[in-house]
Amino acid sequence: MIxxxxxxxxxxxxxxxxxxxMRNELISNNIANVDTPNYKRKDIDFESxxxxxxxxxRTLNQSVxxxxxxxxxxxxQVFTDNSNLSYRLDGNNVDISTEEAYLAENTIRYQxxxxxxxxxxxxxQTVLSSSSS
Numbered sequence: 001m002i003x004x005x006x007x008x009x010x011x012x013x014x015x016x017x018x019x020x021x022m023r024n025e026l027i028s029n030n031i032a033n034v035d036t037p038n039y040k041r042k043d044i045d046f047e048s049x050x051x052x053x054x055x056x057x058r059t060l061n062q063s064v065x066x067x068x069x070x071x072x073x074x075x076x077q078v079f080t081d082n083s084n085l086s087y088r089l090d091g092n093n094v095d096i097s098t099e100e101a102y103l104a105e106n107t108i109r110y111q112x113x114x115x116x117x118x119x120x121x122x123x124x125q126t127v128l129s130s131s132s133s
Contacts, residue, residue, distance in 0.1 A: 006124070008061075008068045012050075013117045019046035019076040020110040026078065027103045030094050038091035040083045041099070046076035 026042045033039040053073055054063040067074060086093045 008064045010117055010120050011068050011071060012064055012074070013113050013120070015071055015074045016046065016050065017110060017113040017117070019044060019074075020106055020113060022076060022078075023106050024103065024110065027099055027106060031096065031099050031103070034092070034094045034096050034099070036092060039094060040086075040092075041081045041094045042078060043081050043102075044076040044078050046074075049074060049076060 023044050023046070026044060030039075030041045030043075053067045054060070056063065058066070082093050087095065
């Protein structure tokens with residue numbers, strides 16, 4: 001975390017990228033356990049945590065500034081999905097096709113977040129280089 005207001009958006013994007021990375025690991029673990037009897041798929045909930053933190057009738061800048069005061073409120077929650085349901089006789093509820101689709105979607109999301117951070121740093125670099133001329 002970078003402790004200055006100029007990096008507030010980057011700090012939020014960083015937390016989102018960390019959550020996407022964690023989700024990649026969980027999905028990969030689900031895929032690895034596709035044949036493990038009684039295994040229940042795991043996932044994280046980050047989007048609703050972020051949405052709740054940024055809501056509240058404030059402007060986006062105000063919401064981002066508030067979230068940056070304590071970034072730990074943006075920690076994703078790992079949960080076991082459909083822990084009482086199973087689509088197979090062995091008690092496992094992992095569907096390989098669904099997990100692969102989630103993995104592809106999450107990989108795109110992660111790349112997008114990294115691209116957004118790079119664009120933010122590029123803007124700062126442009127401002128700094130033009131102000132020093």
